[in-house]
Amino acid sequence: MTLEPADRVDAVPPSGIRRFFELAEEMDDIISLGVGEPDFSAPxxxxxxxxxxxxxxxxxxxxxxxxxxxxxxxxxxxxxxxxxxxxxxxxxxxxxxxxxxxxxxxxxxxxxxxxxxxxxxxxxxxxxxxxxxxxxxxxxxxxxxxxxxxxxxxxxxxxxxxxxxxxxxxxxxxxxxxxxxxxxxxxxxxxxxxxxxxxxxxxxxxxxxxxxxxxxxxxxxxxxxxxxxxxxxxxxxxxxxxxxxxxxxxxxxxxxxxxxxxxxxxxxxxxxxxxxxxxxxCLDEVTEMTAQYDRRRNYVLSRFEDMGLDCFPAAGAFYAFPECPWEDASEFAEALLQEERVAVVPGTAFGAGGEGHLRISYATGLDELKTAMNRIESFVS
Ligand code: PMP
CATH class of the missing domain: 3.40.640.10 (Type I PLP-dependent aspartate aminotransferase-like (Major domain))
Known part of the structure; x- marks a missing residue:
C-alpha cells in the first residue's frame, strides 16, 4: 500500500482559480477582483x-x-x-x-x-x-x-x-x-x-x-x-x-x-x-452591506457599458460576468494580471457555459474598484 491518491481524487483537477491566485501572490500592487468572499469583517x-x-x-x-x-x-x-x-x-x-x-x-x-x-x-x-x-x-x-x-x-x-x-x-x-x-x-x-x-x-x-x-x-x-x-x-x-x-x-x-x-x-x-x-x-448590517454591494454593482456595470463590453445586469450575489474582449479569456486574465495588476477569473474556471466571459467580484471597496476598473479600461482600449 502506497500513499497514492485514490482514483476518484486523482480524477479531480486542481481548481482553475488557484493558478491565478498563485500568480497574484507573487506580485505586488495587485487589486484582486478574483475572490468570492465579502471584503467586510463579520458584524x-x-x-x-x-x-x-x-x-x-x-x-x-x-x-x-x-x-x-x-x-x-x-x-x-x-x-x-x-x-x-x-x-x-x-x-x-x-x-x-x-x-x-x-x-x-x-x-x-x-x-x-x-x-x-x-x-x-x-x-x-x-x-x-x-x-x-x-x-x-x-x-x-x-x-x-x-x-x-x-x-x-x-x-x-x-x-x-x-x-x-x-x-x-x-x-x-x-x-x-x-x-x-x-x-x-x-x-x-x-x-x-x-x-x-x-x-x-x-x-x-x-x-x-x-x-x-x-x-x-x-x-x-x-x-x-x-x-x-x-x-x-x-x-x-x-x-x-x-x-x-x-x-x-x-x-x-x-x-x-x-x-x-x-x-x-x-x-x-x-x-x-x-x-x-x-x-x-445584525440584520441592519446585512442591509447596509447589501446596499454597498448594490452601489458597487451599478458602478461596475456602468463602467463595462462605457467600455463597450457586453455585461448583462447581474442582479444578485457580488459578481459581474462580462463578455471577454479576447477569444481566450484565460489568456486575457493572465495578461491583465501581468500588465495591469488586476486579478479576475476566466469564466471557464466555473465549468461549461462560462467560455468567453470573466468573473469580476465586486466584494471590494469602491476606491479600489475604481482603480481596478480604470486599469481594465486602459488594458481593453
Ligand atoms: N456555494 C456557493 C455558490 C459559493 O459561492 C460558496 C462560497 N464561495 C459556497 C457555497 C461555500 O459557502 P460556505 O462558506 O458556507 O461553505
Whole structure:
C-alpha cells in the first residue's frame, strides 16, 4: 500500500482559480477582483458573542444538528425572509458552511453511479463533490442569451431528464444571475415531471438587488423533493466562521445528519454562538452591506457599458460576468494580471457555459474598484 491518491481524487483537477491566485501572490500592487468572499469583517456583535462564549468556556461539542437556540432562530429567519417553513428539530442540520451541507447531500442522498445534473457555470465545488461521492455528472450549461438562467430548454438539451438530482445556485456564483419565482416554475415542473431531487444552493439568497429571492422549495410539489442550503458566509460576511445549514424533508435531513454525526460531530461551537447573535441583532448590517454591494454593482456595470463590453445586469450575489474582449479569456486574465495588476477569473474556471466571459467580484471597496476598473479600461482600449 502506497500513499497514492485514490482514483476518484486523482480524477479531480486542481481548481482553475488557484493558478491565478498563485500568480497574484507573487506580485505586488495587485487589486484582486478574483475572490468570492465579502471584503467586510463579520458584524461586531457576532464577533463579540464568539469572544464571550470563549470567555465563558463554552468550548464543547454541541448537539449533532447544532444548538437548538440556533436552529430555532434559523427557522424563524427563513420563514420571515424566504417564506420557508422547516421544523428546527426534524428538518434542519447546522453544518460547517454550506459546503459541508452540499457534500453531505451528495454522499447521503445519492448512490455511487447515480447522476447529478449540475447547472453551470457554477461554484467550483459541485462537480468535485459529486466525483468524491462516486456520482456521475451531467453538465447543464446555461446560456449568455438567457442571462445564465436555468431553463427547461437547457435542461432538456443537456439530457438532465435522465438524471437523479439537480444542483444549482441562484443568485449565482459566478454570473450574478438570479431567477424569479415564475422563471423557477418551469424548472420545478421539469424536476417533477422527470422525478429529480433538487439541491438548491441559496447561499446568496439575501444578496439580491432587483427582486426578492424565491426558493424553489416554496413552489407546488417541490418541498418534498428539495434540500435547501444556506449559511452565514456571504450575507453576514462570516466566511471564516465556517457555518451553514441545510433544510429539507425529515428523511433527507436524518440521512445527512447520519454522515455529519460521524464525520463532523457538530459544526464549530464558537461559530454557532456568533450566528445566534448575528440573527438576533445584525440584520441592519446585512442591509447596509447589501446596499454597498448594490452601489458597487451599478458602478461596475456602468463602467463595462462605457467600455463597450457586453455585461448583462447581474442582479444578485457580488459578481459581474462580462463578455471577454479576447477569444481566450484565460489568456486575457493572465495578461491583465501581468500588465495591469488586476486579478479576475476566466469564466471557464466555473465549468461549461462560462467560455468567453470573466468573473469580476465586486466584494471590494469602491476606491479600489475604481482603480481596478480604470486599469481594465486602459488594458481593453
Ligand atoms: N456555494 C456557493 C455558490 C459559493 O459561492 C460558496 C462560497 N464561495 C459556497 C457555497 C461555500 O459557502 P460556505 O462558506 O458556507 O461553505
Amino acid at each position: 461586531w456583535a457576532a464577533r463579540e458573542a464568539a469572544i464571550t462564549s470563549l470567555e465563558r468556556g463554552q468550548t464543547s461539542y454541541t448537539a449533532n444538528k447544532g444548538k437548538r437556540e440556533l436552529r430555532e432562530r434559523i427557522a424563524r429567519y427563513e420563514q420571515l425572509q424566504h417564506d420557508l417553513a422547516y421544523d428546527p428539530d426534524e428538518e434542519m442540520v447546522v453544518t460547517a458552511g454550506a459546503s459541508e451541507g452540499l457534500d453531505l447531500a451528495f454522499r447521503a442522498l445519492l448512490n455511487p453511479g447515480d447522476t447529478l445534473a449540475v447547472a453551470q457555470p457554477c461554484y467550483v465545488s459541485y462537480v468535485p463533490g459529486a466525483t468524491f461521492a462516486g456520482v456521475d455528472v451531467v453538465d447543464v450549461p446555461t446560456r449568455a442569451a438567457d442571462e445564465f438562467k436555468l431553463t427547461r430548454e437547457v435542461l432538456e438539451a443537456a439530457g438532465a431528464a435522465e438524471a437523479d438530482a439537480l444542483v444549482y445556485c441562484y443568485p449565482n456564483n459566478p454570473t450574478g444571475a438570479t431567477m424569479t419565482g415564475d422563471e423557477l416554475a418551469d424548472v420545478a415542473a421539469f424536476c417533477r415531471e422527470h422525478d429529480l431531487a433538487v439541491f438548491a444552493d441559496e447561499i446568496y439568497a439575501d444578496l439580491t438587488y432587483e427582486h426578492d429571492h424565491t426558493s424553489i422549495a416554496t413552489l407546488p410539489g417541490m418541498r418534498e423533493r428539495t434540500v435547501v442550503f444556506n449559511g452565514f458566509s456571504k450575507a453576514f460576511a462570516m466566511t471564516g466562521f465556517r457555518l451553514g445549514y441545510a433544510m429539507g424533508p425529515e428523511p433527507a435531513i436524518t440521512a445527512m445528519n447520519r454522515v455529519h454525526q460521524y464525520t463532523m460531530l457538530s459544526a464549530p461551537t464558537t461559530a454557532q454562538h456568533a450566528a445566534i447573535e448575528a440573527l438576533d441583532s
